[in-house]
Amino acid sequence: MMRRARWILFGAAVIAQVAVPVCMILGSEDVLSAGAAYRFQTEPVDPEDAFRGKYVALGFAADSCVADSLQRFRPHQKVYAVLGTDDAGLARVQRLSRMRPGRVDCVKVTVTWMAGRAVHFRYPFDKFFLREDEAADAERLYRKANRPGKQDSYAVVRVKNGAAVIEDLVIGGLPVREALRKGRAGE
Amino acid sequence: MRARDRKVLVDELPALVDAELVTEKQAARIKEHYSTPQALRPNAALIAFSILGSILLAAGIILILAHNWSDIPRAIRTIIAFLPLVAGQIVGGWVLMKRPASLPWKEGVASFSFLAVGAAIALVSQIYHIAGGMESYLLVWMLLAVPLVYVYGSVTAAELYGVGITAWAIAERVAGGTAAGFWLFLAALAPACFVLRRRSPLSSGLLTGTFCISLVCGGTLATGSVTQGSWVLVMLALFQILFAAGALYSIDDAWRTPPYRIGLLGLCVTYAVLSFRGLWEHLSYTVNADAAVTSYLGTGVVGIVCVTASVTALMQGAGTIVTAGPVLAGLPLALACFAAGENHWVPALVLSVYVFGLGVAALVRGLHLVSGRTVNFGFLLVAVAVLLRFFDSEWSFTVRGIAFAALGAGFLIANVFVARRKGART
Numbered sequence: 052m053m054r055r056a057r058w059i060l061f062g063a064a065v066i067a068q069v070a071v072p073v074c075m076i077l078g079s080e081d082v083l084s085a086g087a088a089y090r091f092q093t094e095p096v097d098p099e100d101a102f103r104g105k106y107v108a109l110g111f112a113a114d115s116c117v118a119d120s121l122q123r124f125r126p127h128q129k130v131y132a133v134l135g136t137d138d139a140g141l142a143r144v145q146r147l148s149r150m151r152p153g154r155v156d157c158v159k160v161t162v163t164w165m166a167g168r169a170v171h172f173r174y175p176f177d178k179f180f181l182r183e184d185e186a187a188d189a190e191r192l193y194r195k196a197n198r199p200g201k202q203d204s205y206a207v208v209r210v211k212n213g214a215a216v217i218e219d220l221v222i223g224g225l226p227v228r229e230a231l232r233k234g235r236a237g238e
Numbered sequence: 239m240r241a242r243d244r245k246v247l248v249d250e251l252p253a254l255v256d257a258e259l260v261t262e263k264q265a266a267r268i269k270e271h272y273s274t275p276q277a278l279r280p281n282a283a284l285i286a287f288s289i290l291g292s293i294l295l296a297a298g299i300i301l302i303l304a305h306n307w308s309d310i311p312r313a314i315r316t317i318i319a320f321l322p323l324v325a326g327q328i329v330g331g332w333v334l335m336k337r338p339a340s341l342p343w344k345e346g347v348a349s350f351s352f353l354a355v356g357a358a359i360a361l362v363s364q365i366y367h368i369a370g371g372m373e374s375y376l377l378v379w380m381l382l383a384v385p386l387v388y389v390y391g392s393v394t395a396a397e398l399y400g401v402g403i404t405a406w407a408i409a410e411r412v413a414g415g416t417a418a419g420f421w422l423f424l425a426a427l428a429p430a431c432f433v434l435r436r437r438s439p440l441s442s443g444l445l446t447g448t449f450c451i452s453l454v455c456g457g458t459l460a461t462g463s464v465t466q467g468s469w470v471l472v473m474l475a476l477f478q479i480l481f482a483a484g485a486l487y488s489i490d491d492a493w494r495t496p497p498y499r500i501g502l503l504g505l506c507v508t509y510a511v512l513s514f515r516g517l518w519e520h521l522s523y524t525v526n527a528d529a530a531v532t533s534y535l536g537t538g539v540v541g542i543v544c545v546t547a548s549v550t551a552l553m554q555g556a557g558t559i560v561t562a563g564p565v566l567a568g569l570p571l572a573l574a575c576f577a578a579g580e581n582h583w584v585p586a587l588v589l590s591v592y593v594f595g596l597g598v599a600a601l602v603r604g605l606h607l608v609s610g611r612t613v614n615f616g617f618l619l620v621a622v623a624v625l626l627r628f629f630d631s632e633w634s635f636t637v638r639g640i641a642f643a644a645l646g647a648g649f650l651i652a653n654v655f656v657a658r659r660k661g662a663r664t
């Protein structure tokens with residue numbers, strides 16, 4: 052009886068342990084293949100700490116929105132940022148909504164702080180994973196590419212049904228790995 | 239019985255026969271009993287190396303893959319991410335079929351599989367840049383890994399789970415959550431403490447100790463703070479529950495039970511820390527407007543369980559090093575101190591005197607029972623109560639020197655007294 056129960060528990064555990072990562076993969080692949088692409092302009096999180104460990108910590112220019120006068124938000128609250136694009140083709144947030152709006156592209160974000168009616172939030176895609184030595188080189192390229200008046204770095208993000216997946220990080224107009232190869236070749 | 243002890247006993251048999259304490263027939267039967275090889279016992283060293291080897295193997299695989307990770311196509315990386323997990327599951331199935339009684343195999347595969355689950359989720363998150371928070375990662379990992387505790391009957395997996403859910407509670411609170419789910423996650427570990435307690439005294443003690451520490455840390459975080467600093471009272475209540483439970487479980491020698499030890503030490507350390515005046519600026523009954531409903535509920539439940547356990551222990555006169563009464567008096571004192579308002583020196587003085595008094599109570603009890611352990615514990619408490627005042631008082635070097643000398647002399651005299659009384663008894 053105990054042996055049978057143990058085998059049933061083992062079977063259930065095997066199924067769950069495989070199913071969860073598979074669901075994560077399928078969800079991400081669905082967004083990457085069928086989601087709308089948005090370009091989120093990046094900005095330094097902190098020149099000293101923008102790159103930590105094996106990933107690039109991303110900060111975004113479009114990380115706040117003016118809320119309607121009737122809306123009330125609080126820190127750590129999950130809300131939906133409805134997306135649009137500006138004249139330069141970069142993503143911007145049109146409005147925030149507590150419920151997921153239908154038929155428009157939106158991303159689930161976390162409210163961080165408020166200043167009057169301006170609501171600041173954090174995107175779910177705030178890390179881009181790179182090898183540790185690549186991250187150090189990417190930092191140098193990123194700083195060169197983000198001098199004032201010359202900001203052509205952005206993250207390409209696929210969005211679908213409130214979910215978002217980073218497709219690539221562009222530095223100086225080139226995908227990060229291409230930019231790194233070019234940078235190494237130039238040295 | 240250890241082999242060395244068996245040999246000593248068998249070697250003593252002729253002397254016992256000569257002294258007519260046992261007959262020759264009885265001596266022969268005893269010798270036969272202890273000369274027969276014991277049933278195979280799990281080799282603790284083998285189990286330990288099995289666990290260590292599994293953990294190192296899992297970590298090594300992950301590090302090797304991580305070095306050239308970004309050059310591998312995404313589809314291949316996705317397959318590789320599953321390899322340690324699937325390998326662990328295949329070996330685990332083989333162990334359940336062919337080696338169901340082997341502890342080294344079960345502990346090893348459980349450790350490896352536990353880490354492989356976390357690695358699979360982390361690698362998939364890395365491949366698809368799924369950032370998320372540490373709290374969501376730990377939650378998924380622990381929920382997927384907890385069945386391993388019961389499938390393999392693994393103490394290692396149980397301890398990793400205990401550490402994991404405590405880390406989750408910390409991460410969840412940092413992220414702004416309530417961590418109320420901690421109680422359910424801890425409840426999933428509770429049966430393991432009973433099921434696995436017959437494994438060996440060491441592993442049972444480690445697992446129970448992990449459970450107790452997880453209960454206090456995670457429980458304090460999950461209950462939150464109804465008033466400013468009331469989490470301190472919740473923590474004291476949880477330590478008190480452990481103390482009372484340990485004292486009731488083994489009335490004759492409660493010190494051997496991990497809940498008693500952790501509860502008593504936790505209470506003493508917390509009261510000693512609370513004897514600092516500066517802390518009381520942050521502790522009061524000012525209600526926390528942001529307190530969640532779960533905080534009120536958790537505080538109420540912890541309070542009721544604490545009172546029930548404490549009253550029961552008090553009525554039975556439980557406790558060895560220190561009886562229940564003096565220890566349990568601390569929490570009502572702390573509750574009263576929270577109402578001190580701006581007079582921060584009052585609670586600091588009260589608790590300082592209390593810790594000193596607790597030490598004296600243990601000292602007197604130790605001298606009465608002729609117990610070196612109890613005497614030394616009492617002196618340790620007294621010394622802590624006195625020495626901590628060096629940090630927030632203006633005592634001169636002369637006064638400090640006299641205090642040191644008096645403590646040292648008292649310590650030596652008490653131990654000599656106990657040693658002589660013990661010698662006289664034997």
